[in-house]
Amino acid sequence: MSTDYSVEAPVVAGRLTIAQIEELVAKPMDTKPDKKFYLALTISGSALLIGAVCLLYTFYYGIGMWGNNQPVGWGFGIVNFVFWVGIGHAGTLISAILFLLRQKWRTGIARFAEAMTIFAVMCAGIFPIIHTGRPWLAGYLTPYPNQHGLWVNFTSPLVWDVFAVSVYFTVSLVFWYTGLIPDFATLRDRTTSKIKKTIYSIFSLGWRHSSRHWLHYEKAYVILAGFATPLVLSVHTIVSFDFAVSIMPGWHTTIFPPYFVAGAIFSGFAMVVTVLVFVRKIFDLQNIITIDHLEKMNKVILATGMMVGYAYSMEFFIAWYSGVQFEQFAFLNRMLGPYAWAYWTMVSCNVIFPQFFWFKKIRRSIPAMIVIVLFVNVGMWFERFVIVVTSLHRDFLPSSWGMFTPTLYDFGILLGSFGLFFTLVILFTKALPVVSIAEVKAVADGAQPTHHRGEHHD
């Protein structure tokens, strides 16, 4: 297939009419779930249960059940937190930044990516709270007037984190729900079931598809996107401050904020591709989530993967250039020390494998991209493992050196977070429109008036 890059490919393939788009997207909600759905739900639900059991043990006996120790006080809890927050970033990038950049191809994937953001941030939010050891006291993290006369320390990155993640979750949820309202109205008007109609009526808030409303609605959407854009960049920046503001060798670097943000987008896009490849197949959405969209996402993965690779090498350069002995040791130790296997897993998964995306055939081949994005997911988890564990296990004093060995409970909770994520994703695919009906209708062929009479542009 030859491609003419001067002409934009149609966003919706297969010349679907507006009504056909609606039928296609609403189909999973109109039909009863099949056996495959229950099978998938059973698998993810089991993973979730394993995590829940491990968590209950942790709550009862304390986080001594985990591999955390002195000096590695931040183990899987923080690794998983940073990993899941990173996964969330792709959704906001697709829904907000690509919206501001007028990338029409985002419409097919935005809803799903936003949902993944919300679910990923839910998974992420669990970890710092359980990592405190007494999650039922998490309310102390908020500044409220209390009997102790105490306030939270607003100069601490950990408090910034509380604000950043909770604001990010709330804004993502509001953004997502705002986008869902017209779709709820559409579903309300097409359903024949009385119960569904009541539910959709409540959630649609009585939306009437009025043009006088659309005017403000579109404005609000631009405003939300305008705020979500710096917000998404701020969230992983602040997460990186948790590390960069400390004086630990390997953490105390100014490259962390951009490096973390690039890594977040990288891992997030990989997760979106991982899930979408299956969703478009299962729900027959190949014409709405087209191979072009996947190819564009693979290009983003290639670009951000190289940014991450650049950051890896720049960290080394600065360690050498700074002349700080501890910094130099920290990085040499990453490459050659006891956790070298984790480091090289990270480098090969994040830097080497995405290079295959230079080839168009691979970018457009579903099996090849599944393999590569899975590698990226693994690699990005290991990146956080390398940052957290290798920095902590060898700090300034050799007398306080140690090793970190995760326990079964660590792995159980990690598995449980994947279980939670995929359970939510699976329920979402059956309960809500996985593609924004209104937005995709608006970019379909012939959906918009021809402004200049007689002059067609598509």
Next chain:
Amino acid sequence: MTDKKIFGVTALFNEPNAIISAARKVADAGFTKWDVNSPYPIHGIDKAMKMKPSKLGIVTLIFGLSGAVLALILMYWTMSVDYPMIIGGKPYFSLPAFIPVTFEVTVIMATLSTVVAMFAFFFGLPRNSHALHDTDYMKKVSRDHYGIVIEAIDPKFDEMATLQLLKDLKPITTEIIYHPEKENYPIFEPRFIALLVGVAVVVSIGTYLMLNKLVYIVPFDWMEKQAKVIPQSGSEFFADGRGMRLPVKGTVAKGFIPYPFEGETNPKEVLSNPYFPTKENLELGQRKYLTYCSPCHGNYGDGDSRLAGQFPNPPTLHSDRGRNFSDGMIYHIITVGQNVMPSYASQVTRDERWAIVNYIRALQRAKNATDADLKLVKAE
């Protein structure tokens, strides 16, 4: 059908260009209470309908800025006024460290206010009782049609003439919409009220149990029940029942010379007073006397405190015995104690003890003033 109240007339189109030109014509006819419904926003419909640009941004601006200001005020007040603490050598008001939270609060205030203002105040939503709901018209524009609705409350509205106007626009179909006879979703429906009451009861009971019962069961009470020193009660950890360990015998605190007559009840020798009874010294002595000595010995040393009448009675400081003590002896009694009076060495510093001695001397002289003293006071 004539007894029904008319809401408005509608016309349906199935092509975006048609709705644009139809909207233009209706706007030109001078209607104000009319609308175009479409399954998605149509480009250029705002111009065709002659709508003014959205003023939603003003809400965002006002609430965003107040979010920033509120966050800064909160951080300034908590970190610099209410509980000032120096952290990492930074000033109390450390602006760079306050920027992340200021930013986040700005974003949350701006976005939430925008969305709430838009739906609740600009649109008057949620509203499921609108006359357009559950009409064929709404079902069509929700899917793939474009419709115009002119409402009966428009001053130019006339059922026949307006319907004719719409028919002249060559729509696929026109329809007259009536107000529904009864409300679709009445708020005071018993089942809905029962639901609200039920939710309130469940939440209240849940909150009560969480805060008053759950936190006192295992493992949530482990922090409370752990082995630790509890004020006013003996320690189970050490045999002597003390929470903290005493220093090894002979331990000398840094910067302090040990008191040479420690433990002696009637020392042969005592220290001599290194301080003159200056005004400042007497004021310090008075402050410390009133704090530490007056609870037993009384404000003027008469032994008339509220402990008077107990056994042993707190003695007056104006007895002959008290007057005949040397300065060093009074200092010694404060330092090591006497009978039931404990040592005040840990509460009152050495300099303060000498100041108290001087103050007691002043009290003793005032209570037994000679004529010469009275002349001096009168002369002043």
